[in-house]
Amino acid sequence: MKNNNNTYTAKSPLGDLGVFLVFCLMLFAGCSNLLEREIVLNETEDMIKVSYTKSQARVNMLYTYLPRGFLYIDGAMMASATDEAEHTQQTSKIQQFNTGAWDAVDNPDNISWDQNFLGIRNADLLLQSLGDINLDYYKLDPNESSQQTYRTMMENMNRWKSEARFLRAFFYFELVKRYGGVPVLEKPLTLADDFKSLGRNTLEECIHFIVDECDTVTDDTKPGCLPVLHEDADFGRATKGAALALKSRVLLYAASDLFNDPSWAGGYAEPELISLPNGKDASIRTARWKAAADAAKAVIDLERDAHYLLSLTPYPDVFAYFSTAEIIFSRREGYKNDFEIANYPISFNLGRSGTTPSQNLVDDYEMLDGSAFDWNNPAHAANPYENRDPRLEFSIMTNNSSFKDRPVECWAGGRDGAGVELATLTGYYIRKYQQSLDLLNGKTGVHAWVLFRLGEIYLNYAEALNECDPGHADIKKYVDNVRQRMGVRMPRLASDLTQAEMREKIRHERRIEMAFEDHRFWDVRRWMIAEETLGAPVRGVDIQKTGENTFVYKPIKVEDRRFETKMYFYPIPQSEISIARWPQNPLW
Numbered sequence: 001m002k003n004n005n006n007t008y009t010a011k012s013p014l015g016d017l018g019v020f021l022v023f024c025l026m027l028f029a030g031c032s033n034l035l036e037r038e039i040v041l042n043e044t045e046d047m048i049k050v051s052y053t054k055s056q057a058r059v060n061m062l063y064t065y066l067p068r069g070f071l072y073i074d075g076a077m078m079a080s081a082t083d084e085a086e087h088t089q090q091t092s093k094i095q096q097f098n099t100g101a102w103d104a105v106d107n108p109d110n111i112s113w114d115q116n117f118l119g120i121r122n123a124d125l126l127l128q129s130l131g132d133i134n135l136d137y138y139k140l141d142p143n144e145s146s147q148q149t150y151r152t153m154m155e156n157m158n159r160w161k162s163e164a165r166f167l168r169a170f171f172y173f174e175l176v177k178r179y180g181g182v183p184v185l186e187k188p189l190t191l192a193d194d195f196k197s198l199g200r201n202t203l204e205e206c207i208h209f210i211v212d213e214c215d216t217v218t219d220d221t222k223p224g225c226l227p228v229l230h231e232d233a234d235f236g237r238a239t240k241g242a243a244l245a246l247k248s249r250v251l252l253y254a255a256s257d258l259f260n261d262p263s264w265a266g267g268y269a270e271p272e273l274i275s276l277p278n279g280k281d282a283s284i285r286t287a288r289w290k291a292a293a294d295a296a297k298a299v300i301d302l303e304r305d306a307h308y309l310l311s312l313t314p315y316p317d318v319f320a321y322f323s324t325a326e327i328i329f330s331r332r333e334g335y336k337n338d339f340e341i342a343n344y345p346i347s348f349n350l351g352r353s354g355t356t357p358s359q360n361l362v363d364d365y366e367m368l369d370g371s372a373f374d375w376n377n378p379a380h381a382a383n384p385y386e387n388r389d390p391r392l393e394f395s396i397m398t399n400n401s402s403f404k405d406r407p408v409e410c411w412a413g414g415r416d417g418a419g420v421e422l423a424t425l426t427g428y429y430i431r432k433y434q435q436s437l438d439l440l441n442g443k444t445g446v447h448a449w450v451l452f453r454l455g456e457i458y459l460n461y462a463e464a465l466n467e468c469d470p471g472h473a474d475i476k477k478y479v480d481n482v483r484q485r486m487g488v489r490m491p492r493l494a495s496d497l498t499q500a501e502m503r504e505k506i507r508h509e510r511r512i513e514m515a516f517e518d519h520r521f522w523d524v525r526r527w528m529i530a531e532e533t534l535g536a537p538v539r540g541v542d543i544q545k546t547g548e549n550t551f552v553y554k555p556i557k558v559e560d561r562r563f564e565t566k567m568y569f570y571p572i573p574q575s576e577i578s579i580a581r582w583p584q585n586p587l588w
Helices: 034-065 095-099 111-132 144-179 203-217 240-255 282-300 315-319 338-343 359-363 378-382 390-395 454-468 473-483 499-513 520-526 574-580
Strands: 085-087 327-336 355-357 445-453 538-547 550-559
Touching: 034 111, 034 144, 111 144, 144 203, 144 240, 203 240, 240 282, 240 327, 240 445, 240 454, 240 520, 282 454, 315 390, 315 445, 359 538, 359 550, 445 454, 454 473, 454 499, 473 499, 499 520
Parallel strands: none
Antiparallel strands: 085 355, 327 445, 538 550
């Protein structure tokens, strides 16, 4: 992306890719007759086909590095490291985030460093190997079948390059949102490379590189531009919408407070690693928000051609099927039941409770009339789950709600309540993503971890637009679109909200709409409100049964949480610091 507002000015150091893989093809020496020449050509064709097929397998393999958030850290979802949830297994490593007992040596999410750099390396290797496939055998043969083979192979290889570049950009952003500026590598490293000569790129350079890659693979004038739609056989692969959605998310983060204000870092000597330049300049911040709004709108403008649709997509369906019209890009899973085993209420066969939603989150679901839930209101306190935003029921199992044809007994003494080993600590169980399966008989179901969906893009657009053009009619329109989707139908927002009030409404909508989708952990960081959210005690509810289907509810504190300022970014793993001598992130 290019602009004239000093928004992103540094050019990425990623240069032209060099050759890493070579074919081990030994041509016959001294061929002196047509028979020997034909043998050489036939062997060359075989090698082309082998290399081509291997490259196809390698691009498929890149998709396996995409995050699978269902059981991300030691059997827990990242939601359990936020004010969304508590994990019932208290020895899980996810608890280190909550107690503050993590550092550069022992970070429960250090797998992200290795996983994403491995994905980047394999993307680079693929790009280099594709450059080594010489298709002259077909290109120089005037036979029409050879020419068609050549065209098909070139089209596929160009598309594979774009897929690899998109996935590499995705992996880089997974690193950047955790660590700030990271090394943008020019080629895959080997044991012969001098690691100490590598440096961390600035945050600006990393953002520029990722955005530039998204622009390149969505440029219709360039070979291999990602398609708006795939044929059924390639369903689930990267599309133009996926790359534009990544750009939308990246630019939203780049415009947010954390990426523009290094003052929290206590005079950190390398602010360019954690912050973009001139973040205090109002005109530059406005330009960054404008870029984020434009990027989100570009995805929205694809709705018709890409067949994206939110209004008629029932909310629960988004998380139960591969191919709902709202999903832009997801990691598709095969038939599995590990998420259900990890998260079914404890009394259901093989259930282990797992990620249990917090009272903090439950309280934030509005009443059906759009007003706030209030424990001080006797009617609310007596029946806390009645007349609430339908997304509460779709996302969270509450006491006495029906699951697998019987009530969930979260009350003290109930089959799923306090006093039962590994039962919920909060009084709730997760409903989102869960499928009704017969676990005892090994039944399984399909799952898809949604990486980008239209609901997020609508809220990205509204948030960015509210910051650069407050009062614009599209802000309310697109938040209302999310609230008015099929099966939700929450009241539209008031038309006289101030910019600050709209900001809070949008943040609230992200919390509710995208609960348990790995947004909260990052949203509260980029908004720089983690001290008051991730650092606040996690609450639950004590439930006492007083009669047939009658209960008394009382909010309780479940756990104190700890968040320190340094935790806005992860520390670079100590193993990397020891080798490369990079500057560590601030305050670690």
